Amino acid sequence: MKIIGTGRMHPSKVVTNQMLEQFLDTSDEWIKERTGIAERRLISSEHLEDMAAEAARQAIEDANLTPADIDYIICSNVVNEYITPSLSCIIQGAIGAKCACVDVNAACSGFIYALDMADDRIRSGKAKNVLVLGAEEPTRMVDWSDRSTCVLFGDGAGAVVVTEGEGMLASRLTTVSKTDCLYYKRRLEPTPYITKEEEFGPMYMNGREVFKTAVLSSARDISTLLKQTGLQPSDIKYYVLHQANMRIIEAIASYLKLDMSYFPHNVDRCGNTSSASVALMLDELSRGGKLEKGDKILLSAFGAGFTTGAAIFEWTK
Numbered sequence: 001m002k003i004i005g006t007g008r009m010h011p012s013k014v015v016t017n018q019m020l021e022q023f024l025d026t027s028d029e030w031i032k033e034r035t036g037i038a039e040r041r042l043i044s045s046e047h048l049e050d051m052a053a054e055a056a057r058q059a060i061e062d063a064n065l066t067p068a069d070i071d072y073i074i075c076s077n078v079v080n081e082y083i084t085p086s087l088s089c090i091i092q093g094a095i096g097a098k099c100a101c102v103d104v105n106a107a108c109s110g111f112i113y114a115l116d117m118a119d120d121r122i123r124s125g126k127a128k129n130v131l132v133l134g135a136e137e138p139t140r141m142v143d144w145s146d147r148s149t150c151v152l153f154g155d156g157a158g159a160v161v162v163t164e165g166e167g168m169l170a171s172r173l174t175t176v177s178k179t180d181c182l183y184y185k186r187r188l189e190p191t192p193y194i195t196k197e198e199e200f201g202p203m204y205m206n207g208r209e210v211f212k213t214a215v216l217s218s219a220r221d222i223s224t225l226l227k228q229t230g231l232q233p234s235d236i237k238y239y240v241l242h243q244a245n246m247r248i249i250e251a252i253a254s255y256l257k258l259d260m261s262y263f264p265h266n267v268d269r270c271g272n273t274s275s276a277s278v279a280l281m282l283d284e285l286s287r288g289g290k291l292e293k294g295d296k297i298l299l300s301a302f303g304a305g306f307t308t309g310a311a312i313f314e315w316t317k
């Protein structure tokens with residue numbers, strides 16, 4: 001398959017580190033030094049499904065298609081206001097498409113899982129044009145009095161349209177069940193019959209553990225894909241990595257012995273937008289005129305699970 005359109009939508013509310021200093025025991029200096037984040041965009045009056053629908057409209061228009069041409073929608077999402085129906089189902093109605101839809105949850109790696117599923121769908125001949133989204137509001141999972149997590153996240157929605165073609169050169173997905181270092185358990189409605197103890201509360205994250213696992217697993221996925229395709233690290237124009245922390249991106253750059261010009265980033269302006277981050281970055285690159293036909297880009301993400309996803313694309317647009 002190949003990517004033929006991209007789109008993105010950020011919430012309007014910009015929250016700077018200085019704004020967080022007003023109610024948290026934190027500092028602009030700490031946040032910038034440990035994460036590279038200067039500000040993030042947070043949902044305030046918006047609904048995630050509306051943002052996702054707007055990103056979808058942009059991607060479809062960019063692909064020179066209409067919603068009627070889309071024959072499958074896959075939306076990567078961890079949390080939103082609805083448990084059911086799926087976000088992709090709501091997006092379908094909002095944009096006026098008619099196809100089957102499904103959401104996937106592979107945490108921050110989800111957008112790459114969704115792309116891989118779209119590739120399968122297209123290869124099997126069951127779909128021609130697939131709309132793939134990463135739409136996330138991780139700021140609704142954290143405790144806003146916990147400085148170790150709430151400063152890290154931002155919200156957003158990114159979308160691509162993919163179709164039959166020769167753009168995706170390789171992909172790799174991995175999952176290792178390691179559920180205790182990053183999780184969020186939400187409260188379910190009680191029934192008269194529940195006798196077990198149930199825990200719920202805001203997101204728990206062992207930051208140091210996740211940091212280490214993220215660098216090692218992303219570096220491994222990147223090496224595997226480069227080897228598989230016979231490419232050298234410098235043959236890739238851009239490494240579009242999950243935007244969790246600038247230090248993670250810098251560690252991967254150093255592992256590959258490449259300078260930071262290969263690593264576009266938005267974590268400084270958007271925070272960690274979970275599985276939307278790679279999709280947002282792709283649209284920023286494409287609309288910013290940074291991608292030319294024939295460029296090779298490598299996507300790599302990691303997240304709760306522990307999951308990882310990576311893919312190499314040749315830009316064909």
Ligand code: UT7
Pocket residue numbers: 025026027030031034035108147148149151206207208210211214244245272274302303304
């Ligand atoms: O997409 C989901 C995947 N998640 C990630 O990729 C996150 C990966 N992990 C990280 O990015 C980093 O581990 C963090 C940014 C979360 C934390 O950075 P760190 O360098 O690993 O710091 P730390 O957790 O070891 O904490 C160092 C100190 C602690 O104080 P003490 O115990 O040394 O006195 C923390 O309490 O920094 C303190 N601290 C803060 N101080 C000021 C933690 N958060 C803050 C804060 N402001 N916001």
